[in-house]
Amino acid sequence: MQVRGRRLSTGALAVVGVVTLLLSACGNPAGTDGDLTNNWKALPDAKIPTPASGACYSITTDNPASVTKWPAPVECTASHTVETVYVGQFTGEEAGQSSAPSTGSKGRRTAYETCAAEAKTFLGDDWRNGRLELSVVLPIALHWQGGARWFRCDMMEYLDLDDYAVVTRTASLKGGLTGEKPVALGCITVTTGANNRIDKMTPAKCDTNHNGEYVGVYDLPDGPYPTDRAAASKARLDGCAPVVAAYAGVPNDADLSFRVGWISSPFTEIEWGLGNRGVRCYAHSADPLNKSIKGIGPAGLPAD
Template structure:
């Protein structure tokens, strides 16, 4: 609209300089009688709502959202909260990026609201949480919202999005949430080292399985550890007490003689957003047929390799 006004003013100035004769029936007012262009209308998202997405599409990659559908219809995204950037965060010329205080604040809000809806920390389930912001074009037009979007996952390790026909409300409630990560089947890479993990699948605790989710280790805040080996060692050390508490075994010199561990950290982008969590799994030396929760030293006895 502003550019159009500038052009009109420029043309008017040229015409004034030339002072051509006024045709009959014209008053040389270029805007008089013209209908005004309609104001730009931005439809902000509203929550709760569910959205269908093309297969393989992550919510963060969406540039144009489809119309919402009832959550009882097939969908891939559940919008749980719409917040707003305010103050200096809203005065930025471009949308906030991961690592900025604005995005960290938005993530904190989204994680808290997701916990309320799901019944537990979203990271304890086959769930993905994203903080989605307006595109630069929408931001330039005045949009200042952020979306808290949940997606259910088909698996534990590949983050394949599932299609649902129900809300995720209560999906992580203790002792019965349908999307909780519990017992898992752990496979190693063919021909690789015995500790080279290939896949992690959800499994029933009553059938032979190789591992079990024990909880979340939250490293202290700070810069993302750049050294991958140091990062891996820190994750294993941080997960040890998490696994020990879950199984109810001592975190002592005999711990490694009882069980191995699988750690599943989130990436650098998630860290900068405020999610430093590491998923911790018990990985006993042989398959078990029941849950290790509270099993104690009988559930994980000292073994000799």
């Protein structure tokens, strides 16, 4: 296809020439040098804002790390479900990557370890000792490409670790595992079903009838995620035995299982890939209890 241009007439050319002469005669306006920006400084590059530490959010999902569009933060005295306890930055090799570090990568594990340490400082103890969830939130792909290199450490509280109903709070979690430890795991009621399998583990007051109690965390050795279910179950139960014994103040010997039973509750494969190889350990009694077994000693838990 041939494109035809417009030809200016002789008269039109004359007019153009007159306009050019007039503009040349006017010169530059006062205070300018003829440069379009008049030596104005260039605007800075747009940057993705870094989230604020100590902010709270009202999120309805039970997985903060999956949220791609966050609402504006609110005061932690207002209704909320998520609290940011720390904000860090990826540096070095991880910061130079084309995408955020993936689960299982060195950078992601380092971020998770940082979050766990900061959460411990914030709460006053290992977050795994509470009815809590720690999430490492990263920038979405678009923000990472725009230069964002932060990672956010978020905490949520659950009503229990059975149904995982998220608690709507109106106060900060700061110090929640110190003093009276309002968000700590404690005594529980264990109900079982067919084949003596555990159906539910619900919180109970230690001075009321119950049959179980949280005693602490055991960390499995580092390595690949265990896929042999029988071997993994044995390793978890074996690991919880000394935790139960130390908590109750009884010997970790052949008589331990005649004094009290115990339950192991591992974290997920995803969390294993992040570096959390923990197992929550619970004492489980065949007889009703009406007080804590912490430090109860051999007399309080006789080997029947």
